[in-house]
Amino acid sequence: MKNEQRNILVAAAMVATALCASLATVASATGDTSGATVTITLPPDARSFGPGPGQSIAQANCTICHAADYVYMQPPLTADQWRAEVTKMQKVYGAPIDASAVDALVQYLVGQNGKQ
Amino acid sequence: MMKSMARRAFLTGIGATIGGLALSRADVASGDASQTVELPFANGGRSLAAYPQKRPLIVLTSRPVQLETPFEIFNDGLLTPNDAFFVRWHLAGVPTSVDPTKYALTVRGLVDKPATISLADLKADFEPSEITAVCECAGNSRGFFQPRVAGGQWANGAMGNARWRGVRLNDVLARVGVAATAKTVRFSGMDGPVLPATPKFRKSLDLDVADGQDVLLAYEMNGEPLPLLNGYPVRLVVPGWFATYWVKMLNDIEVRDTPDDNFWMTTAYRVPAAPCGCQDPGTKVPTVPISRLAVRSFITNLAPGSSVDRQGKVAVQGIAFDSGSGIAKVMFSSDRGASWSPATLGADEGRYGFRQWSASFATEPGKQYGLQCAATSVDGSTQLAAPTWNASGYMRNVIETVDVEAAS
Numbered sequence: 001m002k003n004e005q006r007n008i009l010v011a012a013a014m015v016a017t018a019l020c021a022s023l024a025t026v027a028s029a030t031g032d033t034s035g036a037t038v039t040i041t042l043p044p045d046a047r048s049f050g051p052g053p054g055q056s057i058a059q060a061n062c063t064i065c066h067a068a069d070y071v072y073m074q075p076p077l078t079a080d081q082w083r084a085e086v087t088k089m090q091k092v093y094g095a096p097i098d099a100s101a102v103d104a105l106v107q108y109l110v111g112q113n114g115k116q
Numbered sequence: 117m118m119k120s121m122a123r124r125a126f127l128t129g130i131g132a133t134i135g136g137l138a139l140s141r142a143d144v145a146s147g148d149a150s151q152t153v154e155l156p157f158a159n160g161g162r163s164l165a166a167y168p169q170k171r172p173l174i175v176l177t178s179r180p181v182q183l184e185t186p187f188e189i190f191n192d193g194l195l196t197p198n199d200a201f202f203v204r205w206h207l208a209g210v211p212t213s214v215d216p217t218k219y220a221l222t223v224r225g226l227v228d229k230p231a232t233i234s235l236a237d238l239k240a241d242f243e244p245s246e247i248t249a250v251c252e253c254a255g256n257s258r259g260f261f262q263p264r265v266a267g268g269q270w271a272n273g274a275m276g277n278a279r280w281r282g283v284r285l286n287d288v289l290a291r292v293g294v295a296a297t298a299k300t301v302r303f304s305g306m307d308g309p310v311l312p313a314t315p316k317f318r319k320s321l322d323l324d325v326a327d328g329q330d331v332l333l334a335y336e337m338n339g340e341p342l343p344l345l346n347g348y349p350v351r352l353v354v355p356g357w358f359a360t361y362w363v364k365m366l367n368d369i370e371v372r373d374t375p376d377d378n379f380w381m382t383t384a385y386r387v388p389a390a391p392c393g394c395q396d397p398g399t400k401v402p403t404v405p406i407s408r409l410a411v412r413s414f415i416t417n418l419a420p421g422s423s424v425d426r427q428g429k430v431a432v433q434g435i436a437f438d439s440g441s442g443i444a445k446v447m448f449s450s451d452r453g454a455s456w457s458p459a460t461l462g463a464d465e466g467r468y469g470f471r472q473w474s475a476s477f478a479t480e481p482g483k484q485y486g487l488q489c490a491a492t493s494v495d496g497s498t499q500l501a502a503p504t505w506n507a508s509g510y511m512r513n514v515i516e517t518v519d520v521e522a523a524s
Binding site for chain 1: 157158159162163165167168169175176177178179180181207208212213214215216217235259264265266267268269309310311312313314315341344345348349379383
């Protein structure tokens, strides 16, 4: 991805994050300290997966368990490092990623937040 | 207090970049949604958001929730306020509604009299105990590792110091009667995974650690019930040990005679077995479960990039802590470690808690200063000038540097 495109995407994502954050401020907690039930409402995911080939694979698999910010907060990772993360999600956490989709998912993650 | 110029350098917002809005603590406290912060490493852009029972904190991830304490809050006092305390969940199945009258703690396994204990009984049947202790995430400061490692990219705010009140675990274990064959105790909470295939979060302590005087089942934090996101209604408090063992929403204690073979003990949260807990990048080394905190110290009243008085004596304030032996001394340097002088230690408010320290240095107009602090614990461990490294980004305790400049 060219730097300019990347910057635009990052800026768009930051705005999206800020919009979601405004929802966070209206999330509420009820209940008190005297033994009543404590109920909280958590805000929706602060970030979603950006456009690119493989976006739907990430959306369908990764977001079962976690928001997309888990990917974007990482330092830029190599394809091998992203592959290791995908493998961990499959083998340890039981992510139902189809074996035929792994390569495309790794490429997508490198495109979103990768390095050589 | 941090100077406003320093705060502006530390916090940046979309509003600030568009409209030149000056930011202040009041903006943060009111939950201004446009607040963002740029942590000083690649991909360090974060939003600030007020989650339930929390003031605006740095959002590391939104699901599962991970929130970091903005560092300047550590300058406000030795106890970290509940609404500013960092949050870290591993799995997204966190109950969002907890009825404390239905809370039940199961104590089972190799015990004479297995028990299920309500919150009311926990409070009524056991002597209350209080301890002030630092809760620090194993991966606190991971974002500063070089080379970078994957994982939660925290700056230095995945820690907090609180006054915990609850009952002693060893009183509860004595009540149920631990079998002579018992070796370990395993803890788990009310949270769970999204997928059944994901290993539930469980942690184990050796019996001699779990049965120590200081381990608490805490139902209060700084005089209030715990915020839900910090583990309401009861969390394990293991003073001097990394936060991974401080199981939140604790509802199951299992006494066992075998080592814990679950993922969270055998694969996750492990550090190199060498005493330094370190390894060279690219190497594979034997590992052990992470355990006790490493000694650390921080400057809290000056952020990196601050502008300080152009000519005079500048006061520096900070905190230090270790795994519970206590802080013996803190040394301060204003020249990047070339020369050192002892800082003045504040009152000892508990060997497991933050210890305040203060120092000062003289400035000349336009000159730059690399401020450093280095703590030594009573047990003799100290901080090093060069960072150590491990593959999971745990236990950072290098001497940190805060660069400031005197106005010209």
